[in-house]
Amino acid sequence: MTFSLTQLIEARQANQYSLHTRFISPQMARVQEIIGFDKLYTRGEGAYLWDADGNRYLDLLAGFSVFNLGRGHPVIKKAMQEALMLERPNLVKMDCPLLAGLLAEELVKRMPPGLEAIFFANSGADAVDTALKFARYATKRPRIVFLDHAFHGLTLGTLSINGGEAFRKGFEPLIPGAAMVAMNDLDALEKELRKGDVAAFIVEPIQGKGVYIPEDDYLPEEQRLCRKYGTLFICDEVQVGMGRAGKFLCCEHWNLEPDMVTLAKSLGGGYVPVSAVIMRREINNKVFGHLKRAQVHSTTFGQNEMGMAAGLATLYVMDEEKIIERSATVGAKLLARLAALKDHHEMIADVRGKGLIIGIEFRPPSALGLRAAWTAIEAAEKGLFTQLVVMSLMRDHRMLTQVGGPGVNIVKLLPPLIIGDEEVDAIVKAFDTIMHETKNLKGRVWATSGELIKQAMSS
Numbered sequence: 001m002t003f004s005l006t007q008l009i010e011a012r013q014a015n016q017y018s019l020h021t022r023f024i025s026p027q028m029a030r031v032q033e034i035i036g037f038d039k040l041y042t043r044g045e046g047a048y049l050w051d052a053d054g055n056r057y058l059d060l061l062a063g064f065s066v067f068n069l070g071r072g073h074p075v076i077k078k079a080m081q082e083a084l085m086l087e088r089p090n091l092v093k094m095d096c097p098l099l100a101g102l103l104a105e106e107l108v109k110r111m112p113p114g115l116e117a118i119f120f121a122n123s124g125a126d127a128v129d130t131a132l133k134f135a136r137y138a139t140k141r142p143r144i145v146f147l148d149h150a151f152h153g154l155t156l157g158t159l160s161i162n163g164g165e166a167f168r169k170g171f172e173p174l175i176p177g178a179a180m181v182a183m184n185d186l187d188a189l190e191k192e193l194r195k196g197d198v199a200a201f202i203v204e205p206i207q208g209k210g211v212y213i214p215e216d217d218y219l220p221e222e223q224r225l226c227r228k229y230g231t232l233f234i235c236d237e238v239q240v241g242m243g244r245a246g247k248f249l250c251c252e253h254w255n256l257e258p259d260m261v262t263l264a265k266s267l268g269g270g271y272v273p274v275s276a277v278i279m280r281r282e283i284n285n286k287v288f289g290h291l292k293r294a295q296v297h298s299t300t301f302g303q304n305e306m307g308m309a310a311g312l313a314t315l316y317v318m319d320e321e322k323i324i325e326r327s328a329t330v331g332a333k334l335l336a337r338l339a340a341l342k343d344h345h346e347m348i349a350d351v352r353g354k355g356l357i358i359g360i361e362f363r364p365p366s367a368l369g370l371r372a373a374w375t376a377i378e379a380a381e382k383g384l385f386t387q388l389v390v391m392s393l394m395r396d397h398r399m400l401t402q403v404g405g406p407g408v409n410i411v412k413l414l415p416p417l418i419i420g421d422e423e424v425d426a427i428v429k430a431f432d433t434i435m436h437e438t439k440n441l442k443g444r445v446w447a448t449s450g451e452l453i454k455q456a457m458s459s
Contacts, residue, residue, distance in 0.1 A: 013052065016040055034455055035391050037400075044071035047416045047423060049400065057398045058423060060415045064208075065239045065357075068266035069317055070416040076269035079313035083306050090305040099308035106315050107278060110248050112257045117284035119277045120302040124238035124264035125153025127275035128202070131260045132157060133297065134279065135200035135232045138286040143177040145192045145201045145231075149405070150180075151209045152202065152236055161202060164209060166406035183207070184215050189222055193229040200260075201226050202234040205250040209405035211359025211412055213352055219254040232259040232283070238275070239357070242266045243318060243417055246328030246355030253354060259283065269314040274307035327417040330424065331355040334413075337428045345435035356417055360431070362386055362409040365438075373441055377449050381456035382407040388452065389434055392445050397430040 012019075017038055021029045032038040040052040047070055049057045062068065069076065089095075104118040119134075121127045132144055146152070150163035159167060160174040168174065179198075181188040192198055201222060206213050226233040235258040240250035242263060247253055249261060260283065264275035288294060301307070318324060335358055339351040349363035362385060364374045377384045386409040393399040393411075404410030415423065437443040 013040060013042070034451070035387065036395050046070040046072070047419050055398060057394075057400055058415075058426060060393075060399055060401045060413050060427070062414050062416045063265075063270065065242075065244055065265045065414050066268070067270045068242055068244060068417045069269060069314065069323065070418045071270055073269065073317060075317050075320075076271060076310055076313040079269075079309045080271050080306065083309040088305050091301070091303075097303050097305065097308065099305055099312065100303035103308045103311045103315075104276075106312065107263070107276060110315075111261065111278050112249070112251070114257060114259075114280050115261060115278045116281045117279050119279075119284075119297070120307070121264075121275045121277065121299050122273045122301055122307075123153070123275055124236075124262065125155045125158045126299065127238065127262040127264055127277050128152045128161075128236060129155055129157040130277050130297065131202070131234050131262055131279075132161070132200065134277070134283055134287050135234065135260070138283045139199040139230070139232060141197050141199040141231075143179060143192075143195075143198045145179050145181060145189065145198050147203055147207070148180055148182050149207050149209055149212055150202075150204060151207070151405075152204070152238075164406055183212060184218050186218065186221050186225065190225050190229075193225055193231050196229065198229070198231045200232040200234050202236055204236045204238075204240060205253065205256070206240045206245060206354060206357060208239040208357075208412075210408050210410050211353055211357060211404060213354070216254075219251070219256055223256055223258070226259075234258060234260045234262070236262050238262050238264045239414075242314075243324040243327045244355055244357050244414070245353075246324065246331055248318075248324055250354070267311050267314060268307055269310040269317075272304075272307040272310045273301075274311050276311075321418075323417050327355040330417075330419060331358070333421075334358065334424045334427060337424065338431060341428070341432055341435065344432070345438075347435060347438060353413075356413070356415055356419070358413040359404055360411045360413070361404075362389070362411075367439075369441055370439065373446060373449065377453055380453040383409055384449075384452050384456060385409055386411055388445050388449060389438075391448060392434045392437070393430055396434070396444065397426070399427070399430055 017029045041049045042052050043050040047059055049059050100120060108116055119130055121130055144161055146161035148163045152158045152161050157175055160178045162168055163180055179192050223233050235251045237249050260277060260279040262277055268274035335353055342348045347362050347365050350361040352359050364371050374385055383403055386403045389411055390401050390403055393401050401411055404412035437445045
């Protein structure tokens, strides 16, 4: 009897959610059921997913920006097949793999001045942990400063610099020496840096949770303050890099020159987990300062052949298909058309973003009946109105989206960077239709509010 993955999937597809309920996360399975997301997806291609009944869904999450090039890109798929067929000596460990060197070379070409050394890891959190560790060693300082609402990962180290209380609650005490400041508050940042013991200040140029964008002069000024007080400046580009914001690195919008950059997610082309820390040579030299420290920091699957091949193919596709230019152009069009909906729908408070990371924020309506409904659902749990919008997008328009973070009324859009006019038209039409429907308390959008309130109150 031979092993057949195809036959296994066919035989057990219907058990997908029961298996998760039994062995992995019953709460996650239950959430999917409550909000109508318990689909049996069987195929993904480009910007779309298909379920077992043949229904097509526009994927506006893109695996949280893993699928910037869409699902199953043929060039990356071919590179994965080649890597398997070549039977190269993978993970020898006591060597210096060729593909890792080639990928490092290609990444350095795309970096701001001064970033010349690379460490390859696996996930975004892994890369951020590495950057924090290197910053503390290179500076001989203990503390890290981060922003309110920041999201850098959920490992113990990255959770210590997570600005979301919902993620931190119950896991304290976290790693000591981290201080949180508010975005755009330069005085608060300088107060921390002036103490002289801050190894690094880490920032997402655009915050993934909530799609919060700093004031125009904030990032350049915080970089200046870091230089003034000898603090390393880290740009976390795990979600907003790789073309997501209409530049290869989001920090390019402000002409920043950070000391370290973290990349992950779409670097693996949607096939293999790959992350990287790109840093100044002097930081790398301090960490790996002499022969006895050559392996002072490592990770088992770093520099693996499949990951490096995926990264090389991804960068090739981005250049050949002008993905960054496409992200900027299509993103500007989508942003403008969504922003225009504010003139017709008072509940749309703000539409913001760069490239194809876009946040749509909602506010209470003025009509008394609608405002009472808003107040009731928000009293049960803040952000539940937006969950109604997310559920409507799935149920009525077959679009996969997500509330932009805990306790906020923001929908975040992270579509694959390959979308075009067809998808832009569909997205704008869906939001316009849903916002019209929200004006009718007996309509489809509000129909499930009672069940959501019940579930929120019972949790």
